[in-house]
Amino acid sequence: MNYKKIAGALMLMAGSLYASAQQGYTIKAALKNAGDAKFLMAYMDGKDFVIDSNYTTEKGIVTFKGKVNHPVLCHFITRNMALNIKTDHGYIPAPGLEFFLSNDLIRITGDANAIYKASVKGGQANNDWNSIKAKEAAITDRNWQATLLSYKDTVAAHQQALKAKSRELREQLSEEQDKLQTAFIQSHPKSLVSMYFLANMVNSLDLGKLEAAYNQLDAAYKTSEYAKRIEDKLAASKATSIGKTAIPLNKTDINGNPVNLQALQGKYVLLDFWGSWCGPCRQSHPHLKELYNQYKSAGFEIVGIAQEQGDDATAVWKKAIAEDGLPWIQVLNNTGIEKFDAVKAYGITAFPTKILLDKDGKIIGRYVGQEAEGLTEKLTGLFKK
Template identity: 35%
Template sequence: MKTLKNWCTGIAMLLVSQALYAQQDSIHISGSLKGLKENSVRVSFADDAGQNIFFKATAVNDVFTITVPKQKVPVVARMDVGIKRDLSAIVDGKSVGNPAPPLDLFIYNQDINLTGDALLVQFADVKGDQENNIFNSYKQSVRAEERRTYLIYNNLFNAQYHGEKLEATTEMLQEEAGVNFKKIRDKQKSFVAQHPEAFASVFLLSRMQNIYTADGYTQAFNGLAAKYKDHPMASGIKSYLKKVSNSLAGSPTVNFERKDKAGKLIRLADYKGKAVLLDFWGSWCGPCRASHPHLKALYEQYKKDGFEIIGIAQERGKSLTEAQAAWTKAIAEDGINWVHILNMDGIEKQDLVKDYNVMAFPTKILVGKDGKVLLRITASATDDIDQALAKIYGH
């Protein structure tokens, strides 16, 4: 009997110690989200060992608590709610739409508290450890622009598919969203520069390749403190920087010889003495083609000064004939009357997309009169090319 009693006591002490250990080794994510009611809250993240884990809780009167394990270093988590927030519609029997963005937060070593609106959970206030508090200060600085832009795109979608009345013309709303994006971009860059030791800076920078030139992105990462430069979140940044290192300012260009769509031989070396923009694009690429009106304006402004554009198309046709058809059709539709070459036509001798380490479209590389790279930018959300051309030509 005494032995059984000792055994039971031992088991009880073990369970108590495990419970205490679990409490000490866990943190609580608690909060109140208006309109959540008795719906669920979900949190997912890859832990500091790289394992994807998922947690779920049911709220009571808008209030919830989720217990998750502490992490040795901050990790990025995504949180969403069990309420329909996605934009969706049925068009010709097919579903179209966009998922609502989740809330980004960091799981680390202290409890977290959230407050906000369940339908707009991505804008909730997040407070807890220092890393979350710093990140929350950034999110507060851009909240007005991000929230307004989100509501604009909701209005545009619902007007198109559900007959909702537009707040203004489509052009006015898109222009307002564009202005907001530029404000957010500038605030992101400023935050990263002013908070070199924050994990939030690494997190933001991991998503910001398209709003810096290759040189600007390199400088931004080099400006960070060493604290999180070896964090797994930084590995993608370092991989990207390695790939664009051959096209930083001052780098020699990779020469090529290709026939244009008229059959004329184009040699990049022949353009020395002129500023040339290499525009990597494709007929299938919406952002590429959306950038063409602005490129046309720049070409019209500076071609009399000797400025040239060489469009390098990466097409998806199964055959060269298919690729050529899609390519020439897009050129005609967009009215882009500069030099054009097709990467597939001659790719067995030289793959220009590979040689220039193009990872996304559009990628634009501005080459100076000396034949060396001036800048490289992915996407078209900045005015870096405009500023560089104004500096070259003085107007």
């Protein structure tokens, strides 16, 4: 018997199997209660947002096939309107299933009416994630059941009470999930899932904790989009931390005049990041107008920096300024964003955010949220000097 030939054949066979495994993914979903429901997968592949509804069904197994350039987070969704919540303004969709799509055979098993609780097997990231997947699904289920309940009672007063209770529960569940994911990150530093979890925490972790956690993660995934999100946040936070000189805006105001922060030196300047679509931003304007009127003559200026949504950004921006009666300098970040994105440069991840500059153009305060806690007291102290 020629063992060398046999060994060679086995090596060729193994090579062939490896190559075929790398050519693309196969998703096989065995779902109860599928009925006439339709399914889709949605994910970002590089800069492309992909919605894939091209699948086959045989003997109750839904099969998707395709190829991705690298493992990506995927949302598997049941397209069944009966599962959604109908509101006066449209629909609240039922939760989908999250998993990592990679060029592997991935098997999904569950119930089409609660797809978010399905199990996922296949691919290294999914195998890692499975250690906490059931606990996360339980959190999602409690959250969704509370949301369903809050819309079930049509009596307005009852509905408001249920919605308030639902919001309180969501906050509690969010804390539970944060603890679960933080523990996962600590115990799985070599997992892509940890990088994904940490990327979703860039707005909730302080800079020191975010950087420390990132440094513990495996270098293998530090070229991923999730790592890029973390690195961008760290870079922006460091560039706009207390004591740093404010980044030049390179924008024009509502009248087309250039806005130059250097020209405003000698005044205390508040950069107000907001948007017409942002309720808390708009609700903060009356108090901001009071502060402006109180301190303007003493050397206080505000520069509003709006980030708008949709194709009619300029129109809705100008309309909101007129409606709210905002008398200070206004710029629209959308204009010339390809040359300079002020929201990204200043690391703005929540609206409203306000950044206070001293008379030399250095950052001396950063305030997030409608209340901008501490801003009023800061200005009082500054103008008492």
